[in-house]
Amino acid sequence: MAETFSAKSNDTAALAARLEKRWAFMMVSIMALLVGVMIFTGLHWAMMPPSRVETINPSTLHVSGEFVESNLGSAVEADGSITVRIIGQQYSFTPQCIVVPAKTPITFRVTSADVIHGMLITGTNINSMVEPGYISTFKTEFEQTGDHLMPCHEYCGVGHEAMWANVRVVDKDAFSKMAAKAGRLTCDL
């Protein structure tokens, strides 16, 4: 009787050890898979590790610095790239119509004057939060010309649903013709 019991308990112990090993192997595999997914999206898709943190005082945006009203919109830099500056506020983006050239490196600089907003340019992978006190910086390039909608996608108050802007991607020549005229470009009315 005693012998059978001990043999049985050895069997059980061996079974438990096997199960534990399998379980550990599965768990480590799942974690490794998740890390792998993170690496793959980080390298090959737009996924980004913690973004470019930069702070700014949201109450004095309009007084001085790069977010004064006359400096909002698209600026042509010395190296030919475009810097687009946008303010999100309850309940509109300024400028309301953003114009950029296709096939040109573009840097977006976006911040909020009041509460947390968001911006998403439909049909592209551009999707960022717009937070008061922080400047969201990201680089992109539009391959094709066309119009995109840019809604605020972070609930920002009772007028949130009316907060959106247009993004107009025009070809390089048309853009440089526009750029010859004014300092900062928008397609506002």
Added chain:
Amino acid sequence: MNDHRPRLISLRNPWFTASAGAVLILFLFTVFVGFVWLPSAQNDALFKGLLNAICSAAGVPRAWLSEASPPVQPKAPVSSVVLTPDMLGGPSSGGSVGRGATLALRCTMCHGARGVSAANTPNLAGQYEASIYKELRDFQSGARTSAVMAPMVVGLGDQDLRDLSAYYASLPRGDVSAAQQAHAMPNIVATGSPMRNIAPCGSCHGDMAIKLGAPWLGPQPHDYLKSQLEAFANDRRHNDISAQMRNIARNMTADEINASASYYAGSK
């Protein structure tokens, strides 16, 4: 019996060393991935180099726009008032109602003895203190132009403007609820027009929510409201910070301007 069992958490327990060791290795590897590998793959000079990659991934604030053309300065003066919830607070900076009432004598010929008048000027009784203060400062700086108001604010100091704002804010509002209830709230006030980029008036000017700096609109004279909306729409008035009101007024139709002005005026 228990004395013979090996301790669970011990380096001599192969289960413990293997599992804790594997987790530690995985942790160190993910730290390397998150703080070094993935940031370094970003196409930005501030991510290059070990220290840069780690600092950037950890969220150390820095300037991300290296070279840029200098900011374009405004052609006409824009509002330089800094709106914060406590801008008029504090015992030293807060306005004095009595002093404001004395200073307000110069305002009474247009704005009425108690801040209400039939002269198609804005009614100031019960207006938000911050809104009055902001407009006065904008008249002084030239951000808002008015042939009538410009000479009136010459020579007034910052404390004078605070006192005037405190005085008018302290006066009782006229009873507008009855007048406004006579008209159903028009769509532009209640819901705006989301498909045309127009937030409801009530989302900033009362009714639903109040935004700092935005004035209380009821009751204001119909003609005044209409002329100001048209001035915003045509860019003749531009002291709204970052085009906040111009963005809205530009998209409004003439009917919507009329409907909202009538509603806030409490008249047809």
